[in-house]
Amino acid sequence: MFVPFLIMLREGIEAALIVGIIASYLKQTGRGQWMPAVWVGVFLAAALALLVGGGLELVSAEFPQKQQELFEGVVGLVAVAILSSMVFWMRKVARSIKHSLHASLDHALEGSRHQVTALIAMVFFAVAREGLETVFFLLAVFQQSEGPAAPVGALLGLILAIGVGFVIYTGSMRLNLGAFLRWTGLFILVVAAGILANSVQALHEAGVWNHLQSVLFDFSTTLPMDGPVGSVLAGMFGYQDAPTTSTLGAYLIYLVVALVMFFLPTPAPARPSTSVSIQ
Template sequence: MDFSAALPTFVITLREGVEAALVVGIVLALLKKAKQTKLNRWVYLGIVVGIIASGLVGLLIGWIFQLLSASNSPLGAVIEPFLEAAFGLGAIAMLSWMLIWMTQQAKSMKSQVEGAVNAALEKNTAAGWGIFTLIFIAVLREGFETVLFIIGKFQQGLIPTIGALSGLAVAAGIGVLLFKWGIKINIRRFFQIMGVLLLLIVAGLVISALGDLNEGMRTLSQMNRQSEGFCFYYERFAKNPSCILGPMVWDLSKILPQQQFPGLILRTLFGYTDKLYQVQAIAYVLFLFSIGGLYFRSLNSKTPVPQKNSKDPLTNTEKSASS
C-alpha cells in the first residue's frame, strides 16, 4: 500500500487544522475571560458539526464523482479525467486564495474573532448560536478546501483521507499544547514553513490537473473521426508531443521514474512527473512566480502592532495567531 499519497493532505489539514485550532482557542479564552464558560459547549458542538458537515460534503462529491465516471460506456472513460482536472483546478483556486488571503487576515485574527465573540455575547438569547456559527464556519471552511484537494486526487483511493485525518489529529494536539498546557510554539514560523510546502504542493497540482486534462482530450479525440482535431499536436509539429500540452520538455522515466522511490514521493508531494510537457512547465513556473510572489509579499507586509496588556491572558494567543 502506497502511503506517500497521504503526505500532501497531511500537510494541508495540518496547516488548516492549526488555523482552526487558533480560532477555537481564542474563542475559549475569550469566553473564560468574560466568565461565560457555560457557552463552551457551543464551541465543541460547532467543531463536531463542522467536521461532520465537511465529511458529508466529501461523501456527496465523491458519490457524484463515482456516479459520473463509473459508466461502462466510452463516455465514462472521458468524464473521469475531466472531472479530476476540474476538481484539481478548483482545489488550486481555493488553496491559492486561502494561502494568500488567510495569510493577510491571520495578522488580525485575534481582533476579528474577539469582535465576533463580543457581538455574540451582546445578544444574550442568541449568544450560543453566534458562537456555534463562528466555530462551525471556521471548521467547515478548512474542511471544504481539504475535501476539494482529496477529490482532485480521487484516483489514489482512501490514502489521502488517512493523511487528512492524521493532519487534523496533529493540529488538534498543537491546539491542546498551545491553549491547555500553555506550551510556547513559534506559530509564525510554523505557518511560514507550511505555507511554502503548500505552495509547492499546489504548484504540483497544476501539473497534475493539466495532465488529467490532456488525458481527457486524448481519450475524447480517439472516440471518432469528428473529434480527432481535439489533439492539435502531431508528430509533424513536435517530437514526442502530447495531445494539448505541446512538445516534451524531459523524459526521466529511466533515470527517476515516478512510480519508484524517490520519484514516487516527489510525485505525490510536489506533482513531479517523469514526462513533463511544455505547457505544464510554463504553467508551473507562472504559478510559482505569480501566487508565490503574492504569498511572500503578504508575509512581508507590515501591519500596526496593537498595545498589549501584560495581564491579558490572550497575549500569547494573539502572538500565536499573527501568522
C-alpha cells in the same frame, strides 16, 4: 503521505486555534456556559466537510473514465484556487485573527436576540472554512495518489493537530504562528503548482485541453514516476517524468507568480506578535 499529513496538520491547527481562542475568551469573560453551543458549531462544520467530501467522492466513482478525468481536473483547479487564497488570506490576517474572533464573539452574544443561534453560526462558518478547504485539497491528492498512504497521512496530521491544539489551549505550548504559517504556506504553494500541472494533464486526458502537448523531455527511463524516488516527487511536488509544454508551463508560471506575491513585504503591525497563546 507527507503532503496530506502537512495539510491536515496546518488546517487542523488553524481550526484548533480558532476553537481555542473562542473557548478561552468565553472562559475569561465569564461566559463559559456558552461552550456547548461552540461544540455544536464545530460538530456541524465537521459534518458538512465530511458530507461534501464523501458525496463528491461517491458521485465521481460512478463517472465514466473521461468524466472522471474531467472531475479530477476541475477538483484540482478548485483546490489550487482555495489553497492559494488560504495561504495569502492567512498571511494577511494571522496577526489580527485573535482580535477579530473576540469582536465576532461579542457581537454574536451581545448584538443578537438569538444568542445561541448566532454563536453556533459564528463558530460554524469559522471552522467550516478550514474544513471545506481541506476537503477539496484532499480530494485532489487522493485522486492523484494510489494506496492507503494519503488517507493515513491525513489521519495522522489531524490527530497531531488536535494534540497541538490541546497543549496550546492548556498553556503548555506557545506556537510561533508567523513562522508556522510562513513555512507551511511556502510548501503549500509548491504543492499547489504540482496539483495545477496534474489538473492540466487530466483536462487533456478528458479531451478538454489539447493545446501545447509536445513533450519537452522524457525522464521515464532514469527517474520514472512509478519508481521509489519518482513516486515521492510526484506525490509531494507533482513531478512528471515526461512533462508537456502546457503542464510544465502551468507549473512554472503559477510558481513564479505565487512566490513573488508570497515574498512581497506585508504592512508591519502596530504591535508585532510572532507567537500565539490563547490563554
